[in-house]
Amino acid sequence: MSSQIAINPRVVVVTGTTTGIGAAVVKHFCELGHQVLAVDFNPKGEQVADEAGAAFYQADLTDPEACRGAIADAVQRFGGVDILVNNAGIQHVASIETFPEEKWRQIIDLMLTAPFLLTQAAWPFMREKGWGRIINIASIHAHVASPGKAAYVSAKHGMMGLTKTAALEGGEQGITANAICPAYVKTPLVDNQIADQAKLHGMGEQEVIEKIMLKNAAVKRLIEPIEVAQMVAYLASDAAGAVTGSSWNIDLGWTAH
Template identity: 80%
Template sequence: MSAHLSPGTPRVALVTGTSSGIGEAVVNMLCQQGHQVLAVDFNEAGKTVAEAAGAAFFQADLTGGDACRAAVADAVKRFGHVDILVNNAGIQHVESIEAFAEDKWRRILDLMLTAPFLLMQAAWPYMREGQWGRIVNIASVHAQVASPGKAAYISAKHGLIGLTKTAALEGGESGITANALCPAYVRTPLVDSQIADQARMHGMEEQEVIEKIMLKNAAIKRLIDPSEVAALVAYLASDQAGAVTGSSWNIDLGWTAQ
């Protein structure tokens, strides 16, 4: 089991939301480091991404608890245990609170808060047995601040910070760390779709959305590359980050510095 692995030995990682963007970059990074990776995504296109990186693939709609438990079980069946869990899967819907549909609210909370909890719960016994675990939750700058039109997304991300802190406190004695990453806008398909939604909601051109909304509060005026987030995930998933837990890591272009 993991407890007997020497520092620097490749681990078993389960990563969610891997068909593009941050998740794809994380899978690529962890595979390049020699880890055994199970990539989990609702989209079958994730299989192509996984195979190209050298990862295994498990297709699942993580809004259901059984699917979350099945994903962890598949990782254990393939590799024997789970050492690293990266909760990245997410969706977005931009709408005012008044107009926000209940089914969309519930789906976002199920995928982005309940699923990380259930995946963590299922992987926990294997990390505890191995006395080594790394949980990295991809939150958002919107786990720190709010913006109009994103009630469900922001609620889920704020909740994810609380879940991360609780996991850090409960996991310390078992060598399990839990941290959250809080990036600002990353150049991903999810963000690209938000640009169109924001343009519609605010009556702007799409380039105006990038300049006047997405980068308005940023000291560095550009979108973040997914590889920049993946590099920080790789550090937090490493032996070197064993003393780092319960933290929220802002990678936000200076957004929250003001």
Template identity: 55%
Template structure:
């Protein structure tokens, strides 16, 4: 995926296939599996890439941040894929050879609906709903042919609940939940599972930016944003750590999770229990 070429079927495949004997770890429950993680250069994506590699998978780190993706890929002995996922026309012609697809890339804009820029709304829906669909579409034929596949969609508690000022993010995540369930129903007969992971607020650059945005929007300090806005619904009063999400993603990718599909796994400190 660092570079690609057209095949006879018109699809795009990486010109550099991972070596068979030096890809990630040679041991572990995911040994021999090939994973693609979008938004893998930092935050949740990087944590997922590290954990999948630690479990033996060969991981392709996909991100528009080519340098960051390269750093993570080098660390885990994987592969960097510098890609602008908002270029959806290119994704329509893509063929992906993957056993595990982690749809994680995301962005956030915090504004009241009446002030929300329609371009931002469309951009968020493109990246967080249309792109996962296009990547599933590209990966499923290979998964079906092998009789094995794991689609893991990093959703959010906002895929199950709503908060004000996040119209695009909440609606995109709700759409991702439905897409994941459809993929589960279609993929089940082919050995392919599809699930969502639904963390609360995770300690990532995205959330740190949200805290700053909320502070400006409400005219309060960032500490007050955590106390009075972000963690009010959570029984466990702390941010989720990226490695915690990575551990759940790795389990969903394993053989042990073969009967888990169409599900949404909350990791929100009890927020959705209310």
């Protein structure tokens, strides 16, 4: 898929932008000529945004007011919101029996409630313009489950439901909603899981990569963040105007089984 899709300059809000997929999406959209607001809890995200040519808004998206504040900041800076990329996420690996309740709530708040609130806040500006793109970075875990990831899997399954509902409600208003569902991407979030998975399953870290992360993959490698960013760019383009309510799997062949 070409990254040189013809795109009219738009206002883009991206969450979870300090590293990994979010950082790649911010950089790619800036290169395409968009006005981008990068939103992250980590203050180091400001340097990442500056280097890409984006604006930065520091926010804890588990706070509902911070979600609304991010959209308000984009509107104040750029006059509206055309494209929303819900990417922010965290991970905690533990069995259901030992999973901490506070971690469950944090993950659900950040990865399901925040995308809903951000979508809700951006919706009127998209509706008024008659054009909008909501792109949710879900996961292959929006379709399948893995042991030790109850909160993450639940949030991603919920995000898929949110995507479909937004697609149905937005269709007549020119708003599309789609989800991208990658398998394991080469990001710090994935790197940090390896030790946790090794402990949970009683195996070495290299075994985790080979026997868990890439076990079901036809293509035996991790995904590069830019590969996801280029898919985001397509779904945000005018060329994807007929694409909505869909799940775009970048899963190395995982679900071909």
